[in-house]
Amino acid sequence: MDKLVTGIHKFKNDIFTSQKTLFQRLAKGQTPLALFITCSDSRINPNLLTQTEPGDVFILRNAGNIVPPYGAVFGGEAATIEYAVSVLKVQDIIVCGHSHCGAMAALVDPAGLPESLPAVSHWLRFAETTRRIVMERYGEFSQEERVKKAIAENVLCQIESLHTHPAVAAAVSAERLKLHGWVYRFETGDVLNYDPSKGQFTSMGEELPKTGLRPAAKTLASRQVNASKPSV
Ligand SMILES: [Zn+2]
Numbered sequence: 001m002d003k004l005v006t007g008i009h010k011f012k013n014d015i016f017t018s019q020k021t022l023f024q025r026l027a028k029g030q031t032p033l034a035l036f037i038t039c040s041d042s043r044i045n046p047n048l049l050t051q052t053e054p055g056d057v058f059i060l061r062n063a064g065n066i067v068p069p070y071g072a073v074f075g076g077e078a079a080t081i082e083y084a085v086s087v088l089k090v091q092d093i094i095v096c097g098h099s100h101c102g103a104m105a106a107l108v109d110p111a112g113l114p115e116s117l118p119a120v121s122h123w124l125r126f127a128e129t130t131r132r133i134v135m136e137r138y139g140e141f142s143q144e145e146r147v148k149k150a151i152a153e154n155v156l157c158q159i160e161s162l163h164t165h166p167a168v169a170a171a172v173s174a175e176r177l178k179l180h181g182w183v184y185r186f187e188t189g190d191v192l193n194y195d196p197s198k199g200q201f202t203s204m205g206e207e208l209p210k211t212g213l214r215p216a217a218k219t220l221a222s223r224q225v226n227a228s229k230p231s232v
Contacts, residue, residue: 065155069161092180099148155194163179
C-alpha cells in the first residue's frame with residue numbers, strides 16, 4: 001500500500017502540476033475516442049499501450065474481456081457499452097485480449113475451476129461459445145496451445161456479442177462505429193489486429209493505417225481463424 005500512497009503524492013506534486021491545463025479541461029467533460037474493453041489483468045495498461053492521455057479512452061475491464069450478450073444480465077458491461085456509444089458517441093470499440101490470460105486458461109482447462117471460485121465459474125459461462133469453439137476445433141491441442149487459440153477466438157466471440165447490444169448494432173449500421181479485435185502480447189510488446197480479409201490476427205507494428213483501423217469481423221461466417229498455426 002505504501003507504494004500506492006507514495007504514487008498519489010508524486011502524481012499530485014509532479015504530474016498534475018505539470019499537466020494542469022489538461023486536467024482542468026477534463027474537469028469540464030470527456031469526449032473519448034474509443035471504448036477499450038480488456039481484461040482486468042494487472043499487466044495491461046491501456047493508456048500506456050496506446051500512448052493516450054486521460055480522457056482519450058473509455059475503459060471497460062473484467063476477467064477475460066467478456067461481453068455478456070444483451071439481456072443476459074443487466075450489469076456494468078451493458079451500461080458501460082450503452083453509455084459509451086449512445087452518449088459519448090465513441091467512434092471505435094476495441095476488444096483487447098492478451099497473452100497468458102488466466103481467465104482463458106481456466107475456460108479451456110478440462111479439469112475445470114475449483115469449487116472455491118463459484119463467481120468466476122459463473123462469469124465464464126458468458127464465454128461458453130469461445131470454449132465450445134476451441135474444444136471443437138482444437139481439442140487435441142496441448143493446454144498451452146488451446147489457451148492461445150481461446151485468447152484469439154474469445155476476442156472474436158465478444159465482438160459478435162457486442163452486436164447483440166442495440167446501441168452498438170444501430171451505430172454500426174449507421175457506419176458511425178467500428179469494432180476491432182486486438183491481442184496484446186506481454187512478452188514482445190506486439191499488438192495484433194484481427195484482419196477479416198485474411199481471417200487472421202496480424203501485427204500492427206509500424207503499419208498502423210493512417211486512415212483509421214480496420215473493422216473486425218461482424219458475423220461468425222466472416223471469421224476464419226487459421227487452424228494450422230497458432231493465431232497468437
Ligand atoms: Zn486475462
